[in-house]
Amino acid sequence: MPIKAILFDIDGTLIDSNDLHVLAWEEAFAGIGARFDRQTIHDQIGKGTDMLVPSLLPDLDEDGVTRLGEAHGAIFKDRYLDRAKPFAQAPDLLAHAHGLGQSVVLASSASREELDHYLDLLDVRDLVAETTSGDDVARTKPAPDIFAAALDKLPQMGADEVIVVGDTPYDVEAAERCGIAAVALRSGGFTDDALMEAGATAIYDDVAALLADYAASPLGDVAG
Known part of the structure; x- marks a missing residue:
């Protein structure tokens, strides 16, 4: 898909x-x-x-x-x-996905206040279709609630049409519990072993590396 x-x-x-x-x-x-x-x-x-x-x-x-x-x-x-500053090319990655017609969703264990701050810091409000924060759910990652809430906001999409990008084993575990594949980044400081053991489908150094390889990455399956 x-x-x-x-x-x-x-x-x-x-x-x-x-x-x-x-x-x-x-x-x-x-x-x-x-x-x-x-x-x-x-x-x-x-x-x-x-x-x-x-x-x-x-x-x-x-x-x-x-x-x-x-x-x-x-x-x-x-x-x-x-x-706290954006990683290099973070807004560019979101813009690229948006430009391909993919819905961009921010799904974080952070508070709503922090999420709003980061939306402004990244200057991506016009690119983001939906958001979920730790304030929206009973349990944060690695529980699946945050990603499940995001899926609920995308009613026309199944879990196999969605992918997670995160930096911790807890992102990957939460995604897996929702039946969603996850791409992991090393930028959060976790080891490849920890990310792979959690179930990551691919690992990149950071958002810039993922953007550079976008078409060949798991995110790049746009046409099916």
Whole structure:
């Protein structure tokens, strides 16, 4: 089947922000006396608060998880959000897909506020057909909810007509649970082994490399 829509993750995929989220989480954890090395935190990036915090603090109650997520969000907004920049050619990749008639969807575990900021930062509002954020669903990645919500907004398309582009194993796992293939990028700092074990159909260095190979990539099946 031809690919009619592409669901793009944002953090680590279109925006160089994963390491900044690590720093914000490190500060948030320190605020309650919890300390983890940065690699341990990085290995959880790509999940929303509801999945990330219990992975590292399994005994923390629901209210504690919520408060920690709010602390992370405030720290990230105040200290790091303005430092997050698009990867080279990220808008060009979205424009290319749009120009081929493929629907461009942003599907992220980030908050709605962060997603709106990134839409403006990328200057792609006119290219994006739909968006879903962590605020739209009960569970974030690697649960399938975010991509399932995106599919619900594309009622004329089946899972085999859609593909995900992400940078973490959690993007790939969430896509797989929806029956959607996923292309992974190394730009988020995860190993090829981790991405392949999660089920990635192909791996590229970053959005620029994917754009350069677009026609031969899994995204390039436009005519069927």
